[in-house]
Amino acid sequence: MGGRVQISFPQHAAALLESLNLLRLEGKFCDVHVHVGGRIFPAHKSVLAAASPFFHDKLLLQDGARLLLPPAIDPDAFEGLLHLIYSGHGGGAGVPVGGSGGIL
Numbered sequence: 001m002g003g004r005v006q007i008s009f010p011q012h013a014a015a016l017l018e019s020l021n022l023l024r025l026e027g028k029f030c031d032v033h034v035h036v037g038g039r040i041f042p043a044h045k046s047v048l049a050a051a052s053p054f055f056h057d058k059l060l061l062q063d064g065a066r067l068l069l070p071p072a073i074d075p076d077a078f079e080g081l082l083h084l085i086y087s088g089h090g091g092g093a094g095v096p097v098g099g100s101g102g103i104l
Contacts, residue, residue: 014088017086017087017088018087020044020047020086021083021086021087023044024042024043024044024047024082024086027042029044030042030043030044031044031045031065032044032045032048032059032065032066032067033065033066033067034048034067034069034078034082035066035067035068035069036069036073036074036075036078037071037073037074037075037078038075039075039079041078041079041082043082045059047085047086048085051085052085
């Protein structure tokens, strides 16, 4: 008695990220709305902050649920970047080169 059992769920991180992405796509539990080029993207502050020093710093400096990004950032590039952040997959037509403004 009193021993510890080691438990491992190798797919836990991937499943968690997939669930967070589905919640984002459904607009559930999103606590920030990122405004980019006239479009609004719901997201989770903790996911953005964990994925990017840029977002970490921006979100520390503001208190609200609205985050405005510089006009130089292309909305389609940002959408691809969000997909990359939430899925770990990107590239191809999903993340235009140079359009994300150095956010990652």
